[in-house]
Amino acid sequence: MEILNPNQTLGFSHSEFVLLGFPGIAKTRQILVIPFLSIYVVILTGNSLIIHRIWVEKSLHSPMYFLIALLFAVNISNTTAILPKFLLELAFQWNRISLLGCLLQMFTMYFFAVFESGVILLMALDRYLAISRPLRYHDIMTNDFLGRLILVGTVRSTILVTPLVILASRVHFCESNIILNFACENMGLMNLACGDISVPQVVGMVVRVFVTVGDVIFVLVSYINILYAAMKIVVGKARHKALHTCSTHLSVVVLIYTSALSSSIVYRASQSISYDVQNLFSAVYLVIPATLNPFIYGLRVKEIRECLVKTWSNRKTLLSSSIHSRINRTFSVQLTYNKDGN
Template identity: 65%
Template sequence: MNLVNQSSVLMSHTEFVLFGFPGVLEYRKLLVIPFLSIYITILTGNTLIIYRICVENCLHSPMYFFISILFAVNMSCTTSIIPKFLLGLSFDMNQITLVGCLMQMFYIYFMAIFESGLILSMALDRYVAICRPLRYNDIMNKQMLVQLVSIGVVRSTLLVCPMVILASSVKYCRSNIILNFVCENMGLLSLACEDISKHQIWGLFVRIFITVVDVSLLLLSYSSILYTAMKIVSGKARNKALHTCGTHLLVAMIMYLCALSSSVAYRMHTLISYDVQNLFNAIYLMIPATVNPFIYGLGVKEIRRCLVRSWKNRDTIPPLSLHIYSKRTFLLKFTAEKMGET
């Protein structure tokens, strides 16, 4: 009997089932409509802003460089989650291997921490632009941009890799059903049949580190920006600086508040249902990517002008193409007539 118990304890699941929103079992397939609609909105809005930044020369500056990377991160993060969830809802393809689950976990947390680093880089860019305007081009050069992005990549990797390595060394023998639509760290570790205290400590350290360090640096930079902006003599220049920084600060607040709500919801897992936890996870992973294009598209004057100009010029394309076609037809007829006369 002891041998049987020992062998069952040593057995570890290598394949899991992502079963999000278990409380609405009869209506789970209807979740395809809102999730697919939000996903299409994310792809359309983020792609549109990235495209305008790439094709408009007036948007080729460090601030818009960071915005385009932020939107690319938003799209890639949601793409690693939503299509898998939609397939599971539509065709009951909920299975995921342990390796696939760990890869999804790494990608989600890597992108979340990297996004926080991008927010800090954008705050640094605004600080230099407003507090050190005469040295802006010298400081925020291409080398600095590459360094900031590289630091963000290295920092995210160093913080997430131990989390994934620790999770890969655990034996999962309680169950193979994850009551979530995404491979979240503690959701997977809740299925472990051994001590996970060190995993919890590292996960808590990462959350505290990102929250305390990043939010503190963000508040410090924007406090300096606000202090400098209030000393600007020109009211128009002051309002422009405050408006631009307010847009970035709003994006940062939405991201951190959504992350905080998801973390609090997990800590209250004994008081709230799995469906509510799934809802807060969906808010954290999808809402920032959904609203960011609207915030920047409407809040940043340069982006708004480019979007409006491209929309107004859409009707000039058919007449232009028709003009080119008519001119080409005229040349062909003229050449044919000359050849006939000859």
């Protein structure tokens, strides 16, 4: 309770807030640095590696792989908007953040979350066109058309998230400047507000329902149609490949939306669940999909897996050649030395 007393321990200012993630283990929270830092390194390494392979391999220059690379870029961006600051909070207790910084983090966090859902929609649309319209797929899904769809997704994310940030910036705060979370989540900030916050709450609920429920319904309908088209049109190995690719996409969809749903359920049950548990589920929603997505695509998508194996083999061969070259050079120098010495 002493930690939660801003007048005694943390000062009092509504132009600056204190992010108090995992308040129940405040004295020992440094131990969380190692697992979260390790996860962040895995996210950066795994996602960047597959983005690089898709970029350099001309055989992977198609809309499906471009959307996979875009999804991984969103994973890196979303986690980078939160985890570095969170790691500083854990390691050095640098947990203060200005109102402007808090609003900026809120916008970035929600923008990439909504944009990620938009990328999932584009991936479902891409697979639907590839399977149900195979003869016209390349005429429809051109780079220009895909670029326009991504632009629409960017505009959609901006339009949906901007009102949340604007409403949060106009709220009058009082009593406390402590956010019981490791990031500037919208409702965590609203809990510090005075007066009526029904408008921000309604807008936040509308955005959440529109994105989560609306996008999930669209994705489910798309994959039902994909399954129907695959079973009706595609035969043999082509059918197996189409279903395998779609099942990979669908497993990522389930992972992302299940994590989001779990976090929402835990947050809605906040009266019976501690802040530490709520923050843990928020962290899981943030890092688990970004951590597992590269492994899912790297293991299940044959073309990506072969490129990764090829890269590993080439580097292993290059390293072996370099070692042998150094050994031979050292041996040659030693023989020359012995000959001159004799």
